Structure formats: structure tokens, C-alpha cells
Amino acid sequence: MQTYDVALGRILPTLGGTPLGELDAQTVADLVATMHADGLKKQTIRKTVSVLAMVLDHARVQPNPARDRLTVKMPREERRHVQPPTADHIEAVIRLLSSQYRLPMLVLDATGMRIGELEALTWGDMDEPRGRWRIATSKTGRPRWVTPPPFLLDRVLELCPRDDRHSDRKVFEGVTGDRLRTAITRACTASVVPAFSPHDLRHRRVSLLHLGGMPWARSVRRSATMTSRRRAGSTRMSSPTSGKSSTRRFSLVDESERNRLLKRQRMLGLAASDMRQAESAARALPTTTPVDFHLRRALMTAVVVSYSRAFTKSTIVTLRREEYEPTDGQLGELHNRILDLRDTVSAHTDKNAGRTISVTQGLDDSVAVGEAFDQVLSPDDLTLGIELFEIQRVRFLDEAIKIAEAARRCSDGAPIRAPTRRRNR
Numbered sequence: 323m324q325t326y327d328v329a330l331g332r333i334l335p336t337l338g339g340t341p342l343g344e345l346d347a348q349t350v351a352d353l354v355a356t357m358h359a360d361g362l363k364k365q366t367i368r369k370t371v372s373v374l375a376m377v378l379d380h381a382r383v384q385p386n387p388a389r390d391r392l393t394v395k396m397p398r399e400e401r402r403h404v405q406p407p408t409a410d411h412i413e414a415v416i417r418l419l420s421s422q423y424r425l426p427m428l429v430l431d432a433t434g435m436r437i438g439e440l441e442a443l444t445w446g447d448m449d450e451p452r453g454r455w456r457i458a459t460s461k462t463g464r465p466r467w468v469t470p471p472p473f474l475l476d477r478v479l480e481l482c483p484r485d486d487r488h489s490d491r492k493v494f495e496g497v498t499g500d501r502l503r504t505a506i507t508r509a510c511t512a513s514v515v516p517a518f519s520p521h522d523l524r525h526r527r528v529s530l531l532h533l534g535g536m537p538w539a540r541s542v543r544r545s546a547t548m549t550s551r552r553r554a555g556s557t558r559m560s561s562p563t564s565g566k567s568s569t570r571r572f573s574l575v576d577e578s579e580r581n582r583l584l585k586r587q588r589m590l591g592l593a594a595s596d597m598r599q600a601e602s603a604a605r606a607l608p609t610t611t612p613v614d615f616h617l618r619r620a621l622m623t624a625v626v627v628s629y630s631r632a633f634t635k636s637t638i639v640t641l642r643r644e645e646y647e648p649t650d651g652q653l654g655e656l657h658n659r660i661l662d663l664r665d666t667v668s669a670h671t672d673k674n675a676g677r678t679i680s681v682t683q684g685l686d687d688s689v690a691v692g693e694a695f696d697q698v699l700s701p702d703d704l705t706l707g708i709e710l711f712e713i714q715r716v717r718f719l720d721e722a723i724k725i726a727e728a729a730r731r732c733s734d735g736a737p738i739r740a741p742t743r744r745r746n747r
Contacts, residue, residue, distance in 0.1 A: 329373035332357065337374075342383055347393035350374065354394060364399040371396075406526035407518040414513040415506060423505045425477055426497050430520055433468050434527030436461060437499040437520040446489030450479065455493075530581065583725050590722040593632035593641060597715035600628035604704045604711065622698060629711065630664035632718075646714065653710050656703060663698055 336353055357367045375388035416424055442459040454469040502520055510517040603624035610618050633643040643661055648654045
């Protein structure tokens with residue numbers, strides 16, 4: 323009701339004395355222009371016009387001038403670029419928040435919940451045996467379960483004795499969206515970090531999920547149900563009920579750097595596997611005979627494509643061909659020649675493909691497809707290629723192992739499993 327009262331407070335001083343018969347779309351458009359000149363935001367103006375439209379619907383005014391989209395248009399407003407806070411920013415703000423707001427902020431950061439969902443959470447929504455709670459009041463209207471980190475759930479359960487947990491009692495008593503937003507803004511100012519809101523923590527969680535390789539749509543659905551185990555940095559918290567310092571340390575996440583390292587580590591692991599496949603195809607080629615045309619063509623394509631795949635542009639991580647070009651003259655020349663062959667002789671539908679195809683029709687209406695095959699890599703090239711593939715494979719694995727060690731330093735959570743190097747026997 324408060325929203326409607328505020329909206330009516332903007333409408334009545336301007337239109338309160340206007341007869342319904344004289345109220346047209348241009349009058350509503352003038353109201354929009356007046357509110358915009360007064361410095362009101364686009365969303366505030368939209369809500370005010372929406373309330374006016376509902377009032378006129380109730381009065382059975384047809385056509386409703388507040389719903390005239392051709393005349394009544396919202397002012398243009400540059401969309402604010404959302405920059406989610408970093409782990410360092412959150413840690414700096416947490417230290418300056420009062421004990422009443424530290425735990426709610428950590429819950430929002432770890433689960434991606436909306437502030438309204440946190441405010442409406444009651445003890446009747448708790449499922450302690452399964453370590454989760456229910457979001458019964460959601461913006462989407464669909465209830466769901468949220469599984470917070472175990473250490474965070476323990477601190478939430480400490481807020482109220484078990485015997486006093488009535489089903490309709492709020493979990494975070496005294497915490498409202500406005501109060502938490504004000505406390506965070508003041509802490510941002512005091513810690514000299516960019517200001518952020520409680521909802522920006524939800525953007526942060528969705529962004530971290532996306533950086534981990536999850537599509538945007540799925541990361542939004544998962545933002546309030548995932549359990550964060552990756553942690554970096556830490557800060558002590560005081561108990562919101564007793565005010566005493568807790569021995570438990572709450573860790574904050576610098577996941578963006580860790581996820582970036584994990585993506586590159588995965589790409590390097592795939593590249594090492596590609597080198598092994600290219601080497602296997604190169605070793606198998608000399609064992610074939612000229613009669614085995616299609617087999618020889620397939621193995622030659624496997625050599626070129628498997629090697630080049632590691633350097634193909636990717637939406638996740640791209641290994642630049644110049645960065646991994648061997649310093650040895652012969653190996654470097656072969657490296658570049660194989661990558662060029664990927665776009666010519668071994669291409670499929672590229673318009674610049676260098677493949678020669680012939681299609682002939684027999685007397686019995688049968689169709690035969692033939693392809694000319696040139697030995698694009700000589701036996702000496704294959705011998706040198708086997709050496710090149712092994713050098714690159716070891717190089718990729720060495721770099722992946724170093725990245726795994728760097729990623730461990732970014733987190734005190736679960737260790738990252740580094741690939742093991744296994745040389746050919």
C-alpha cells in the first residue's frame with residue numbers, strides 16, 4: 323500500500339482537480355514530463371503512471387489515456403552499467419558493518435538471494451536435516467530451495483534457540499532492505515570502495531557462475547540454489563546475538579581469478595590430448611599402403627586437424643599460435659605449415675578449401691565421388707611432427723600444472739586436480 327500512497331501523492335497535486343472527461347493522453351504525457359523535470363527516475367515514473375492507469379480502470383474510463391503507448395512515453399534514460407563488487411570490496415565493507423548486518427550480507431553473497439526473499443525468510447521455511455531453506459515468497463512466484471554453505475547455515479541457526487523458532491518468526495529480525503542498503507552504502511563510503519547495493523551481490527553470484535562456464539540463463543536460475551565452496555581471503559565476524567567474536571573464520575571469494583585459471587587449465591589439458599591424437603595418427607600413417615586411400619586420407623586429416631584444434635579460436639580460451647610457435651627453425655616452420663593446411667587441404671566447407679573432388683555418373687545411373695590425394699606431409703615431416711607433437715604436449719601439461727598451483731593459492735577450498743604427465747613408453 324505504501325507504493326500506491328506515494329504514487330497517488332505525485333498524481334493528485336497535478337491531476338486531482340481535473341474532471342475525468344477532460345483527462346486525455348496528452349495530459350498524462352505532460353505529467354510524465356513534469357516528473358522527469360523534477361528529477362524522478364524512469365522506473366519511478368513508470369510505477370506512477372501504472373497506478374494512475376489502475377485508478378482509471380477502476381473508474382471504467384475507456385479508452386484509458388494512461389495506457390496510450392503512442393502519446394504517453396517514458397523518458398529515455400541511460401542504463402546503468404552493473405559492475406558487481408569484487409571479493410576485496412566485500413571484505414572491506416564486511417569489516418565496517420555492524421554485527422546485525424554482517425551475516426545477512428554474507429548470505430546474499432553466497433546464495434544470490436534477492437533482498438526481499440531474505441527479508442521474508444521465516445523459521446518455518448528451514449529444513450535443517452537437509453541443510454537448506456525454502457524461498458516461499460519469490461518474485462517469480464515459484465517456490466524453490468536454497469542450499470547455503472554449511473558453515474553459513476550453522477551461523478544462521480545460531481540466531482535463535484530451537485524452542486523459540488516459531489514458524490512465522492522472521493529469521494533475520496530487524497533487517498529490512500532499506501536498512502541493509504543504507505548500512506552497506508555507509509560502509510562503502512567509509513572504506514573508500516565503489517558503492518554497491520544488496521542486489522549487486524546477486525549480479526556477482528550470477529557472474530561468477532557464468533565465468534565458471536555456465537550459460538547466462540542457467541546461471542540466473544541457479545544463482546540462489548548453489549553452494550559456494552570456493553573461498554579466498556577471510557574476515558572474523560561477531561555473533562549477531564551475543565556480540566562476541568567467533569573463532570570461526572568466514573572466507574570471501576575471489577572466484578573470478580580462480581575461474582579464469584580453471585578455464586585455461588582445461589583448455590591446456592584438451593590441447594595436450596590433441597597432441598597425443600595427432601602423434602598417434604602420425605605413427606599409424608607409415609603402416610598403411612597406397613591402396614588404403616581413404617584410410618591414409620583420414621589419418622592425414624587427423625594429424626592436421628588434431629594439432630590445429632588446440633589453436634582454433636574458442637569462446638572460452640584461445641591458445642595463440644604465435645605464442646606456442648617453437649623456437650627451432652624446422653619445428654616452427656612445420657608448426658605454421660600444419661596450421662595453414664587446416665584451412666586448405668583439410669578444410670571441409672571453407673570456400674578456399676584446396677580439396678579436389680570429382681563426381682561421375684555410370685551407365686547404370688550410379689554416382690561415384692572421387693577425391694585427389696596429395697601427400698601434404700612427407701615421411702620426413704611426419705617424423706619431425708612426432709617430435710613436435712611430444713614437445714607441445716609436454717609444454718601444455720607443464721603450464722597446466724603451474725596454473726593448478728596458482729589456482730590453489732587463490733582458494734582455500736577444494737584443491738584442483740592437476741593433470742599428470744605421462745610420457746610415451
